[in-house]
Amino acid sequence: MSVSYNDxxxxxxxxxxxxxxxxxxMFAKALFRMGIPVATRNIFPSNIQGLPTWFEVRVSEEGYxxxxxxxxxxxxxxxxxxxEDIASVKPGGYLVYDNSKPLPKHxxxxxxxxVGIPIATxxxxxxxxxxxxxxxxxxxxxxxxSGLLNIEFDVITGxxxxxxxxxxxxxxxxxxxxxxxxxxxxxxxxxxxxxQVRRSDKVGDRIMVDGNAAAGLGSIYGGATVCAxxxxxxxTSVAEAFEQHANRLRIDTETGQKKFAIIQAxxxxxxIGIVIGAAWNGxxxxxxxxxxxxxxxxxxxxxxxxxxxxxxxxxxQRAGPSTGMPTRTQQSDVLSAAFASHxxxxxxxxxxxxxxxxxxxxxxxxxxxDRLQTPIIVLSDLELGMNDNLSEPFEWDxxxxxxxxxxxxxxxxxxxxxxxxxxxxxxxxxxxxxxxxTHPDKGAFFTRGTSRDEFAAYTESxxxxxxxxxxxxxxxxxxxxxxxxxxxxxxxxxVGVLYYGTTALPMPEALDxxxxxxxxxxxxxxxxxxxxxxxxxxIDGHELVFVVEQxxxxxxxxxxxxxxxxxxxxxxxxxxxxxLSISADFIQQSVLDYFQENKLPRLTEVKS
Amino acid sequence: xxxxxxxxxxxxxxxxxxxxxxxxxxEGSVSTLCAGCGHDSVSAAIVQACAELSLPPxxxxxxxxIGCSSKTPSYFLNKSHxxxxxxxxxxxxxxxxxxxxxxxxxxxxxGDGDSAxxxxxxxxxxxxxxxxxxxxxxxxxxxxxTKGQFSATNDKGSTSKKGVPNLYEPIDLVSMALQLGATFxxxxxxxxxxxxxxxxxxxxxxxxxxxxxxxSPCVAFNNHAGSTKSYDHVRAHMQNVVxxxxxxxxxEITADYKPGSREDIDMPGGSTxxxxxxxxxxxxxxxxxxxxxxxxxxxxxxxxxxxxYVDPKAADCxxxxxxxxxxxxxxxxxxxxxxxNPLDSINAGFR
Numbered sequence: 001m002s003v004s005y006n007d008x009x010x011x012x013x014x015x016x017x018x019x020x021x022x023x024x025x026m027f028a029k030a031l032f033r034m035g036i037p038v039a040t041r042n043i044f045p046s047n048i049q050g051l052p053t054w055f056e057v058r059v060s061e062e063g064y065x066x067x068x069x070x071x072x073x074x075x076x077x078x079x080x081x082x083x084e085d086i087a088s089v090k091p092g093g094y095l096v097y098d099n100s101k102p103l104p105k106h107x108x109x110x111x112x113x114x115v116g117i118p119i120a121t122x123x124x125x126x127x128x129x130x131x132x133x134x135x136x137x138x139x140x141x142x143x144x145x146s147g148l149l150n151i152e153f154d155v156i157t158g159x160x161x162x163x164x165x166x167x168x169x170x171x172x173x174x175x176x177x178x179x180x181x182x183x184x185x186x187x188x189x190x191x192x193x194x195x196q197v198r199r200s201d202k203v204g205d206r207i208m209v210d211g212n213a214a215a216g217l218g219s220i221y222g223g224a225t226v227c228a229x230x231x232x233x234x235x236t237s238v239a240e241a242f243e244q245h246a247n248r249l250r251i252d253t254e255t256g257q258k259k260f261a262i263i264q265a266x267x268x269x270x271x272i273g274i275v276i277g278a279a280w281n282g283x284x285x286x287x288x289x290x291x292x293x294x295x296x297x298x299x300x301x302x303x304x305x306x307x308x309x310x311x312x313x314x315x316x317q318r319a320g321p322s323t324g325m326p327t328r329t330q331q332s333d334v335l336s337a338a339f340a341s342h343x344x345x346x347x348x349x350x351x352x353x354x355x356x357x358x359x360x361x362x363x364x365x366x367x368x369x370d371r372l373q374t375p376i377i378v379l380s381d382l383e384l385g386m387n388d389n390l391s392e393p394f395e396w397d398x399x400x401x402x403x404x405x406x407x408x409x410x411x412x413x414x415x416x417x418x419x420x421x422x423x424x425x426x427x428x429x430x431x432x433x434x435x436x437x438t439h440p441d442k443g444a445f446f447t448r449g450t451s452r453d454e455f456a457a458y459t460e461s462x463x464x465x466x467x468x469x470x471x472x473x474x475x476x477x478x479x480x481x482x483x484x485x486x487x488x489x490x491x492x493x494x495v496g497v498l499y500y501g502t503t504a505l506p507m508p509e510a511l512d513x514x515x516x517x518x519x520x521x522x523x524x525x526x527x528x529x530x531x532x533x534x535x536x537x538x539i540d541g542h543e544l545v546f547v548v549e550q551x552x553x554x555x556x557x558x559x560x561x562x563x564x565x566x567x568x569x570x571x572x573x574x575x576x577x578x579x580l581s582i583s584a585d586f587i588q589q590s591v592l593d594y595f596q597e598n599k600l601p602r603l604t605e606v607k608s
Numbered sequence: 609x610x611x612x613x614x615x616x617x618x619x620x621x622x623x624x625x626x627x628x629x630x631x632x633x634x635e636g637s638v639s640t641l642c643a644g645c646g647h648d649s650v651s652a653a654i655v656q657a658c659a660e661l662s663l664p665p666x667x668x669x670x671x672x673x674i675g676c677s678s679k680t681p682s683y684f685l686n687k688s689h690x691x692x693x694x695x696x697x698x699x700x701x702x703x704x705x706x707x708x709x710x711x712x713x714x715x716x717x718x719g720d721g722d723s724a725x726x727x728x729x730x731x732x733x734x735x736x737x738x739x740x741x742x743x744x745x746x747x748x749x750x751x752x753x754t755k756g757q758f759s760a761t762n763d764k765g766s767t768s769k770k771g772v773p774n775l776y777e778p779i780d781l782v783s784m785a786l787q788l789g790a791t792f793x794x795x796x797x798x799x800x801x802x803x804x805x806x807x808x809x810x811x812x813x814x815x816x817x818x819x820x821x822x823x824s825p826c827v828a829f830n831n832h833a834g835s836t837k838s839y840d841h842v843r844a845h846m847q848n849v850v851x852x853x854x855x856x857x858x859x860e861i862t863a864d865y866k867p868g869s870r871e872d873i874d875m876p877g878g879s880t881x882x883x884x885x886x887x888x889x890x891x892x893x894x895x896x897x898x899x900x901x902x903x904x905x906x907x908x909x910x911x912x913x914x915x916x917y918v919d920p921k922a923a924d925c926x927x928x929x930x931x932x933x934x935x936x937x938x939x940x941x942x943x944x945x946x947x948x949n950p951l952d953s954i955n956a957g958f959r
Contacts, residue, residue, distance in 0.1 A: 033959070207958035217954065223944040225936040226707045228700075245954075249946040257932040259943055261707040266733040270700035273693070273730070277704025280691055281669060281712075282937035285704065299694050307691075393955040396948050402941060435937060436669045436689035436705070437712050444666060446682055448692040458682075 003194045006036045006061035008072035012141075013085045015078050017049030022163070023138035024055040027145065028388065030155045031059055032208050035200040039065040039505070040208075040388045041581065046233070046326045052081045063202055065390060066506020067583045072195055073149075075141060083107060094193060096141070096148065115189060117144050122180050127173070136177040143181025150192035152199070153182065207355075207393050211384035212288075214355035215314055216241025217394065218362025219286055220249055220260075223402045224312070226285035227262045228274035230293065233326050234382035235316035238288035239264075268293035272300040272311065279310040280447060282407070282435035284366045286312035291320045291333045294340055294377075301375050302341025303449040305472075308422075308431070310369035310376075310405070312362075317381040319579045328579030329382035331501055332551035337377045338529060338559060344469065346563075348479050349529040350378045353504040355391035357527075358384065363400075364484065370405035372479050373430060381550070383502040383581040406432040413442040421445045421456040422468065429475030476530060483528035486535050490522045495600075496542040497591075498535075498571075500526040500556060502581060503548050509584035514591060518602030521546070521591070526556070531564050539566050544600075546591060548574040550582050614638055626662035634659045636683040641676060646798030646824030646839075647746045651683040653801050654715065654744075657808035658685065661854075669705045669712045673698040673727060676753055676826075677719030677746035685715075696727025699734035699743075703925075706739045709935040710926050713812055714741035721751050724760040724779045731781065735788040735817060740924040742811040743819045745781055746798070748826035749837035756829035767834035780906065782916065785819045786899040791922035792818035793898070794852070795913045797842050798825065807915060809854035813875045816922040823911065842911055849901070850892045850914035851884040873920045883915060892918055 010027075014020035021042075028040045039058040045051040058068055070090040076082050076097050089095055091111040097103065099116030108114070119140050120133070127133045146153055157175055164170040185191040215238045219227070229239035243262050250259040265271040271287045278285035289297065294315050304311045317333045319325035339346055350365055352358045358380060365376040406426075413419060413434065419442060422431045431454075434443035445456035453464045490496075499507060504525055511521060524538040524545075539545050539560070547557040554573040560566050574590045576582040595602060614635060622630040634655045639648050658665065668688035672678035674695035681690040693701045702716045723731045723745050734743070749762040756769055760779045767773050785793045792814040796804040804822065811818030823842050825831045831838045836845075857878035869888065873881040883892060891897055898917040905912045 207955050209958040221945055221951075223939075223941065225939060225944065226704060228704065249950060250944070252932045255932060257930050259932055259936070259939055261926075261929055261931050261936060263703065263707070263737070265700065266729055269697060270703075270730055270733065273697045273700025274704035274707070276693075277671065277691070277701035277706075278708040278936075279704070280689075280701070281705040281708035283704075283708030285708075300697065303694050393958075394951050396945070396951055398947055402944075434689070435709075437667045437709065440664065440666045441687060444687050444689050446690040446692065449694060450692070 003196060005196060005198045006059055006200055008059050008195050009068050009070065010057050010059070010073040010075065011071045011085075011088070012055040012075045013078045013081050014053050014055065015080075016045060016047050016051045016053045019135050020053075020055065020077065020138050023142045026156060026159050026163070027142055028057045029159060029208065030146075030151050031057070031197055032203060033155050034152055034197060035203045036061065036197055037063045037065065037202050037390055038208075039390065041067060041383070042387060043580065044327050052078050059197065061200060061202060062509070064506070064509040064584065066509055067581045069583050069585045075145070077137070077141070094195065096145065098137075115148065115193075117181065117184055117189070119144075119181070122184065123177070126176065126180065132173075136173065139174055139177040140181040143178035144185045145181070146178070147182040147185025147191040148189065148193050150196040150198065203390070205393055206390050208388045209355045209391055210237070210386055210388055211352065211355045211358040211380050212237040212316065212386060213241040214358035214391070214394070215288070215362050215378070215380065215385070217245050218359035219366070220245050221359070221396055222284065222363030222366040224284045224286050224366055225260050226275065226278035226283045227260070227287070228265050228271040228285070229287050230265050230268045230271045230289065232268075232290045232293055234318055234386045235288040235290045235293070235314060237386065238314050238316065268296040269300065272297040272313065275311045275313075276300060276304050276309050279369070280436075284370070284402075286314065286366070288314040288316065290316050290318050291336065292323070294333055294337055298340045301347065302343060302345045304375045305341065305345045305347065306343075306449055307447045308373040308433070309447065310373055312365045312369050313375060313377045315377055315379050316385040317379060319577070325579045327382070329502070329581050330550050330577055330579065331379070331381055331503065332555065332577065333379060334551070334555035334559060337379055340377070346476070347375050347377050348372065348483055350376065350484065351500040351527055352378065352380055352384065353501055353525065355384070355389050356394060359394045361484070367403040368482060371403050371430070371482060372475060373405060373433060374475070379501060381502055383505070406430055408432050408434050408438070408443060410439045413439045416442070419443055420454040422452065422471070423454045424471050424474070428478045429471050429473070430478060480530045480532050483530065483532070485532050486527055486538070487525040488523065488534055488538055490538065490541065491520065493520045493522045494543045495519070496522040496524060496538060496545040497548060498524045498526060498538070498545050498556075499548040503550060506582055506584040506587060510587035513584055513588040517592060519591060519595060520603060529559060529563070531560070536564060539564070539570070542570075544570055544572060546572045546574050546594070548582070548587055550576055552577045625659055627664065629659065629662075629665065631655060631659040633687070634665050634685055636681075636686040639680075639683045641679065642828050644827040645676070646748060646822075646826070647677055647680050648683065649798040649801065650744065650746055650804070650822050650824055651680045653804045653808055654684045656801070657805050657812065660805070661809055661812065663713060663812070667712055668715055669702070669709070670715050670717070671698050671702040671705060672717045673719070673722035675719040675722050675751070677717055678722060680717050680746065681715070696722050696725070697730055698722065699727065699730040699739075702741055703734060703737060703739050706741060706925065708937045710740065710931070711935050714739065716741055716743045718743070718745050720745060720747045720749060720759040720761040724781055728760070728779070732784065732788055735785055735790045735819070738791070738816045738923065738925045738928060740815055740926070741817055742808065743817055745821050746824040747781070747821050747837070748824050748830055749835070750826050750830040752826050752829055763836040766836040767832075769829055769832055771834065780902070781819070782821050783899060783902055786895055786902070786917055790819050790917070791816045791919040792915075793917040794818070794820045794915045795823070795911070796820055797823045797846060797913060799839055799843065800846070803848065803851060803913065806852045806854045810852045810875075810881050810915065813854070813877075813879065813881070814918070814922075815876065816924045836909075845909055845911045847905060847910045847912050848914045849885070849887045849890045849912055850916065851886060852915040853882040853884065855880040855882055873918070875920070881918075881920070886914070892916060
């Protein structure tokens with residue numbers, strides 16, 4: 001029988017709150033430490049205890065990190081979902097289950113391999129406490145899998161030792177549970193299976209981390225001193241990461257006091273209000289929320305846009321509309337974020353694809369907000385924010401200085417004859433601002449959401465109002481030159497694919513799947529809105545561009561049409577929005593279907 | 609319509625304060641509110657208090673919400689920055705501002721619609737948060753800018769200009785502040801600057817949030833017979849229980865009240881807050897007692913005024929959070945950015 005290495009999807013079916021997360025995490029980490037690229041996905045309910053939850057690991061020597069359809073190895077530990085779990089296994093796949101009780105006859109499939117391990121029975125004489133027995137079940141599974149999949153045992157035992165450092169009494173029983181499972185696999189099963197792992201060098205120096213942790217850490221490096229937030233899945237861990245790292249990295253060495261302030265506000269309105277108040281007074285500040293929070297913050301975002309106050313907002317998107325599916329992923333806040341608030345309001349958006357980019361964009365967003373004196377919204381999502389992703393390591397250029405934008409000091413003001421907060425002195429649409437309390441006589445002004453003239457005085461003059469609105473558009477043009485440029489890979493294809501955020505994860509695999517079918521696509525990964533010249537050049541340079549995104553209504557496509565003035569006819573929508581992350585299989589199928597329906601020539605056909 | 613700056617010339621004999629400024633240096637633009645509006649008296653009281661305290665007029669952060677009251681930060685302290693934010697959200701904006709720079713004097717002005725209706729949640733939470741600020745509500749019981757609807761502080765049975773009675777129970781912000789643990793709670797009347805000015809001074813010196821509910825009649829929509837927020841009604845029903853007096857550090861403290869009715873409280877910088885208890889039974893350090901007193905008086909239609917509760921040893925938000933003394937907005941890369949070294953070990957932790 002042929003053996004395949006480092007190429008499978010394994011799924012653990014658990015009950016929420018049963019302590020499975022730790023064993024699941026160790027499984028993924030062990031493979032990662034063997035140098036094998038892994039992508040992990042928690043598929044969990046909006047619930048604390050009792051409902052079904054799944055943990056999926058994509059193992060890929062090729063480095064394909066997107067979700068893949070079909071399960072090769074299923075580990076069902078939740079009786080409630082047993083029927084669908086068994087049904088989800090691909091033909092030829094494996095069901096690794098506890099056969100202390102036999103599997104009901106009607107659930108058995110003859111097209112998959114059953115690998116039964118009497119875990120409950122084996123643990124009965126080992127642990128007298130039923131609670132312990134239940135907890136060690138997960139670890140025993142891990143031990144059995146290490147035998148079945150040929151995972152290096154010392155990698156796992158090493159992790160146990162690190163994890164329980166200081167709670168040494170727990171180390172021995174954990175190792176024992178691992179050994180029980182592993183020994184059973186060797187003694188009674190055909191271990192290792194034809195699907196297995198082997199040490200690789202494909203991870204390189206990459207790290208495994210979730211995007212929210214990266215965003216919190218990047219905000220510290222970017223100089224944020226004020227964080228205000230309101231708990232909402234899946235964004236909560238951004239603020240928690242900021243606080244956790246700041247409590248270590250932002251403590252004054254002399255006094256032990258904090259060089260940051262974090263407030264868990266009473267709601268999202270207060271959270272963004274605090275951010276705007278702090279930024280108005282010259283502190284870098286940010287908040288993190290999800291779609292419902294953006295809706296609540298909209299009025300304030302309009303104030304910050306019109307009064308020109310910096311703010312950074314992380315929107316970790318989840319499946320909407322309304323409460324939607326709060327623990328599932330989507331990219332469905334593109335339009336609500338871009339145009340959050342009433343009136344002619346629009347905001348620059350950033351779209352990170354990896355944890356490293358979350359870290360980088362956290363600092364970039366703070367710079368951009370100060371430079372452009374406007375809110376910057378970073379659109380991540382649950383897929384990136386809450387799952388451990390492979391990522392380039394975090395780096396900080398020691399020579400980098402914060403761009404605090406156009407801020408006048410007391411000395412600057414002394415040398416100025418005329419100060420007008422909203423005067424476009426430099427022709428880039430951006431005025432000079434002052435922080436409160438700077439100078440005894442000069443530079444004070446009144447910030448308001450009402451119309452005002454260049455000197456910040458209230459006005460209802462039609463000319464002054466329009467001048468101001470035009471200047472804000474000029475500033476928008478300046479923003480195009482400052483936001484991160486799209487990442488473009490252009491060959492000679494007449495067809496392109498455009499995507500952003502976590503839709504980048506399955507893209508390399510989708511392209512590889514399409515190529516043998518005679519479909520070669522040039523790529524454009526959008527990293528920011530407003531779109532730069534390079535996006536225009538890419539779309540203009542292709543006859544057809546697939547716009548792949550994870551929402552129903554093709555929101556990025558709409559944005560391209562309305563803000564980029566591109567022809568709707570050449571922008572083909574590819575939309576996945578069921579709440580899981582988009583897969584390469586889906587992209588491949590959608591593109592091929594379009595080619596077939598429209599009788600487009602493929603490369604192979606052209607050649608023949 | 610554009611705001612008008614007041615003429616810069618002033619009488620050469622205007623008295624100078626300790627930092628060599630006159631009262632005019634604390635003023636703002638010409639008010640656009642109605643002639644006789646109580647809010648203008650509150651702005652004037654703020655000007656007088658800040659001038660007499662000799663505070664640097666540019667070292668304030670003025671924040672407001674939306675409404676007639678919230679326009680007033682334009683009418684005082686025009687050497688300071690002001691932020692006219694969105695309806696009911698002054699508290700959150702002021703929270704952020706104070707977190708950014710703890711050294712500025714924070715003056716938040718709000719109205720009864722702003723604080724008791726749309727912004728009731730923010731009001732409640734800034735009390736809990738203990739932001740070091742002066743929080744003034746210009747309370748006229750009505751929505752002026754939208755022409756005379758009842759606000760949530762309007763008393764049940766009080767009538768509109770057209771004679772229609774209000775059917776709903778009022779929200780008393782003073783009682784709420786006391787219940788939520790505010791450390792400085794006062795009520796005053798825009799028509800009584802002898803009471804109001806010392807309260808503002810004491811409030812500016814108080815550490816933590818100083819809340820003053822100022823009944824400030826609306827001459828356009830709520831100053832008629834039948835209204836409980838009219839000049840006449842408030843004058844007739846005011847019951848002053850504790851007068852405050854703010855005594856600068858070098859002024860001699862003279863005893864001119866009967867013993868037992870007076871209390872001196874040390875304030876930061878060596879100054880003194882002197883309380884005159886006009887009702888022997890009233891204890892301005894008993895929060896629950898104050899709450900009961902205010903509620904009982906409301907039953908009989910009395911408007912209790914004065915410094916109703918003060919905890920002079922209160923901590924503010926920065927104490928609670930243990931932030932550094934230096935304003936956060938003055939920290940630079942050296943203070944804020946940990947550099948590559950810790951990042952290497954953080955990266956290692958993710959391997």
